[in-house]
Amino acid sequence: MLIYSQGMVRINKKSYPFFIITALYFVLGLVNIVFAYLALACMLVPFVMVARTGKKPWCSTYCPRADFLSLFRVFESSRKAPAWLNTDNTRKMVFQFFCINLFFIVMSTFMVSRGQMASIEYVRFLIAFTIPLELPQFWAGPALPDWAIHLAYRFYSIMFTSTILGVILASLYKPRTWCSVCPVNTLSSAMVRRIRQSAEES
Numbered sequence: 570m571l572i573y574s575q576g577m578v579r580i581n582k583k584s585y586p587f588f589i590i591t592a593l594y595f596v597l598g599l600v601n602i603v604f605a606y607l608a609l610a611c612m613l614v615p616f617v618m619v620a621r622t623g624k625k626p627w628c629s630t631y632c633p634r635a636d637f638l639s640l641f642r643v644f645e646s647s648r649k650a651p652a653w654l655n656t657d658n659t660r661k662m663v664f665q666f667f668c669i670n671l672f673f674i675v676m677s678t679f680m681v682s683r684g685q686m687a688s689i690e691y692v693r694f695l696i697a698f699t700i701p702l703e704l705p706q707f708w709a710g711p712a713l714p715d716w717a718i719h720l721a722y723r724f725y726s727i728m729f730t731s732t733i734l735g736v737i738l739a740s741l742y743k744p745r746t747w748c749s750v751c752p753v754n755t756l757s758s759a760m761v762r763r764i765r766q767s768a769e770e771s
């Protein structure tokens with residue numbers, strides 16, 4: 570059942586505790602960084618769902634991060650998010666930032682695989698800011714090449730960055746303010762528009 574919409578995301582009422590998946594993701598990264606690859610599911614499944622349904626069921630119902638951010642409703646402030654945050658320009662800027670981030674991830678992983686740079690085995694916020702804490706790695710895990718460890722840390726960093734940004738916005742404004750600029754939402758919305766356009770033309 571649709572209960573309200575925020576930004577460009579329509580949100581369904583449901584009662585599954587998907588927020589546990591978000592918490593588990595960050596905990597598993599402390600166990601072994603190989604679990605950071607689970608981020609690929611969050612990056613790919615939303616688009617598979619759009620392609621199959623022509624809608625955004627991931628955003629409306631299943632997204633673990635959105636469910637996690639909804640927990641911040643306890644701090645919900647009456648302050649409205651500034652208008653500039655919910656504009657196409659801001660969405661475009663955030664989307665471009667994440668594309669640049671992905672570009673750096675691919676290039677640095679390639680360079681590590683070629684032995685042209687050392688793998689970066691720590692978490693970064695917004696690409697540039699190193700978090701001065703080592704992830705403990707309680708389980709030795711499988712023997713991975715340096716580039717795979719580097720890539721896992723980069724996935725963990727991208728999930729960490731977007732979650733922290735979401736938490737800051739959720740604390741300042743409404744719980745799912747992040748959704749209005751989330752790159753997954755931006756790309757999913759573009760896909761939905763394209764699917765509807767093609768259906769109208771055919």
Ligand code: SF4
Nearest residue numbers: 628632635748751754
């Ligand atoms: S917009 Fe992003 S954070 Fe919000 S529900 Fe969709 S994928 Fe999750």
